[in-house]
C-alpha cells in the first residue's frame with residue numbers, strides 16, 4: 001500500500017520531519033521525490049533557511065521595537081511588588 | 091527565608107515584559123504574564139539553581155505561562171481546516187505546485203546580518219494567526235518539543251504538525267513577497 005507522494009504531501013512531510021523523526025522508508029521516498037522535483041527541493045531549502053534565521057534572530061525577536069517603551073508601567077510594577085511581598089511573607 | 095522579590099522586579103521586570111509583549115502584543119496581558127511568572131517563581135524558588143542565571147530561570151517560567159495563556163484564551167487552540175489562505179490552495183487537484191517556490195539565493199548568515207531583514211521577519215511572524223504563531227515560536231525559539239507543545243496547548247500531534255506546516259508556509263511566502271521579491275525586482 002504505497003500511494004504516490006505528490007508535491008502537496010511532500011511539502012507537509014518536509015515540514016513534519018522538522019518536528020518528529022519520520023520512518024526510514026518515508027525518508028527514502030521523500031529523498032527520491034526531491035531528486036526529481038526542483039519545486040519541492042526549493043520548498044525544502046526555504047523552510048530550512050527559515051528555521052535557521054528564526055533561531056539565529058531569537059534574541060532580536062524577543063524584544064518588540066514596535067512598542068517604544070517596553071517597560072512595565074509604574075502601576076503594574078507596584079502591584080507586582082506588593083503581591084510578591086504579601087505572598088512571599090506567607 | 092524571604093526572597094529579594096523587590097530586586098526581582100527591578101532587575102528582570104522590564105526584560106520579561108518585553109519578551110511577553112513580543113508574543114502577545116496586548117500590554118495588559120503581557121503585564122499579567124509577568125505577574126504570573128514572578129508568582130510562579132515564588133512557588134518554585136527552591137528549584138532555582140545558582141548555576142543558572144536568574145534571568146534564564148525566570149524566562150523559562152514565562153515561556154510556560156505564554157503557552158498556558160494561549161490555551162486558556164483560545165478555548166481550544168486547534169487548527170481549523172477551512173481557511174482559504176492555506177497551503178491547500180497552492181496545489182492543483184493532483185497535488186502539484188501551481189507556482190514553484192523561489193530560490194531565495196541567500197544564506198542564513200547573509201540574512202541575519204541585515205537589520206531590515208530581521209524587521210521583515212518580525213513583521214511576517216506578527217502577521218501569523220495567533221495559534222500558529224504560538225506553536226511556531228514555542229517550537230523554534232523557546233525550544234519546546236512537539237510533545238510538550240501538544241500537552242500545553244491541548245492539541246493532537248497531527249493538529250500541531252498542520253499548524254507548524256501552515257506557519258512555515260505562510261512565513262516563507264511572506265518573506266518571499268516582502269523581502270526577496272523586493273530585493274531583486276528584476277528577477
Ligand SMILES: [Zn+2]
Nearest residue numbers: 007010037040
Ligand atoms: Zn514535488
